[in-house]
Amino acid sequence: MKTVGLIVEYNPLHNGHYYHFQQSKKSSGADAVIAVMSGHFLQRGEPAMVGKWARTEMALRMGVDLVIELPIAYSTQPAEWFAYGAVSALDATGVVDSLCFGSESGDIRSLHTIAAAMHEESTAFHTLLQHELKAGLSYPAAYGRAVASYLPGIDATELAKPNNTLGLHYLIALRRLQSRIEPLTIIRQKAEYNQQDITDAAIASATALRHMLFEKKALAEIASFVPEGTMNVLRHEWEAGRAPMSWEHYAKPLLLQLLHHSPAQLSMFHEVTEGLEYRIKQALPQLSGPTDLVEKLITLLKTKRYTRTKLQRMLLRILLNHSKEQLSPSVLGQGVPYLRILGFSNKGQELLKRMKTTARVPIVTKVSALSNPSPLLELDIQATSIYALGYASASNQDFFRDYYEPPVRIEP
Template sequence: MKTVGLIVEYNPLHNGHQYHFQQSKKLSGAEASIAVMSGQFLQRGEPAVVDKWARAEMALRMGVDLVLELPVAFSAQPAEWFAYGAVSALEATGVVDSLCFGSESGEIGWLHAVADAMSSESAEFGELLQRELKAGLPYPAAYGKAVAAFVPGTDAAALAQPNNTLGLHYLLALRRLGSAIRPLTLTREKAGYSQVEITDRRIASATALRRLLFEHGTLEELVPYVPEGTYEVLRREWLAGRAPVGWEAYARPLLLQLLQHSAEQLAEFHEVTEGLEHRVKQALPALGALGGADGTGVVEALLARLKTKRYTRTKLQRMLLRILLNHRKTQLSADVLRQGVPYLRVLGFSPVGRELLKRMKKTAKAPIITKVANAPEALPLLQLDLQATSVYALGYASPTDKDLFRDYYEPPVQL
């Protein structure tokens, strides 16, 4: 049974995702699909608009056969480690034949050429990257320029586009893991990764849809842009007080962390780099009445005060998230992350997914977890996921004890 792998967030799942899913199966010739999906917190350092089980259900309703959770250790990382963790999960299943990702270019040849040149660690490239960073460029732009200098002929602007960047890191991860999974790419259609404006009658970016949710406070406007299953799941979660979840829901627990730790203690958290701990401490007294003068929320006001040309919003959100979740540098060191995903947490499966799981019992290179209570004890990254679910539930209107410890109660979604 040929199986295609997808690396997703589905925040929320929309018509563009559905198109990518359908075309991925056609391009790969796959009979089955496995999605590695970020859990409660996402790559840009944001909480998911609905929880991981709701988004797994959206995926299954669309046709995905097996949904595995990308641990929070990897899901809220820069492109390199996000890609490495997700690809390591697909590789660890032992049943994935191909990986199909969306990209702005829709061409994989030039990405292969760059990946071939970049696959071994290079001191020369490190020096080029540091030079661009010292010039004051944000990391994505600095990385693109450094690659263009290291691999002549590379289009730095094209590489800086987010899906192209992720695509390169998927290829690098496949090489570094020695994986036989075949990479494929499709052109991202109609709406860009972060495009806020809606310019098509059926396709809008997840960013644009989240903006509709938070700014307009209604679900009905999403109807043209999402599959029926997505709308039904969103409506159920909305009525239950579990959606939409945004950063401002965590303002007080975040402030507690920022206020009770000294600058030196903040520096111990993952993603707090280059003296940002001092910038954070200096920004806190200027927040005024716990928010911006223009009525913005606490987190938004803090991000506005922290942001500079050097530090992107995404970098700052990831930093604040690691502080909120109490993730230390030692827990998420390069040595830890290089080991890849140490378990395969099942969030949901279809009847075909059940057959994949049976095969994986023989082929998987990591423990398969369907019940947390039965998980091996020596999995510190799993403990971070369990804690992340508890913190995530604080964003609900009225969290219950089962919400806080839902990982222990909730079985995989089955369709």
């Protein structure tokens, strides 16, 4: 069974994702699709608008055969570690033949050329990258400019586009892992990453759709931009008070963490760097009003040097109680230590049977059966509990859902 891997967030799954899904199967000639999907919290340091099991159901209803959770240790990291964790998961299955990702360029050859030069990152390049980041550029923009300085002739503007940056890091991760997986890319269609305006009748970015939901509070507004399965899942989660989730749902537990810890204690959390612990403490007394507290805090903290994404990731690590030691390069560099299965189809069940002999790390389908779970899996379990704090009315089972929820089973 030929299998293609996808790396996704599906926040929410929309028609552009469906196009990518179809083209990935077509270009790879695959019979089955495995998706590595972020859990409750995402790469830009935000809570997912709906939880991981709901988005797993969206994926399965679209036609994905097996959904594997990208551990929280990787899912909210900058491109390098996000890509490394996701690619290591696909590689660890032992059944994935190709990886297909969307990009703005659609040019796999130029990305291969850069990856060949960059997979053994030098001290000189790291110095260039840190210089650009300290100038206040976003990670994709800083990485693009650093590569252009390091490798003359590279178009920094093109490389700075988010999907191109991620694609490059997927290729670098494949090389570092010495993976046999073949990378493929297709051009992103009609809506740019993070594009908030809608310019097509059927395809809009996930950013634009979230903006519509949060601003207009009307689920029907996005019906023409998402598959029917997505609408059904969103409607169910909305009615249950589990959607749409945003940072503001976690303002109180975040503030409790920020107020409870001293600057020295805050400095121990992952992503708290360069004296940000003092900047946080200085900003807290300036917060006013009962609403938009997280947004106000980010505005107070934001400078040219500290981008919104950097600050969101930092605040998320504080909310989740993630220390620098837990997420050190030596820990992350080992790759995913388990494959947490969130859902599968009948064909996905066949893949799981194959993976019992091919997978290079343990396969987890039932958390409650584990006597000694991986420390990274414990972080995923804790993230589920914290995510449930944002629900309109959370039950005890919501807080410990990882122990109760079996993999989602749907045959499209």
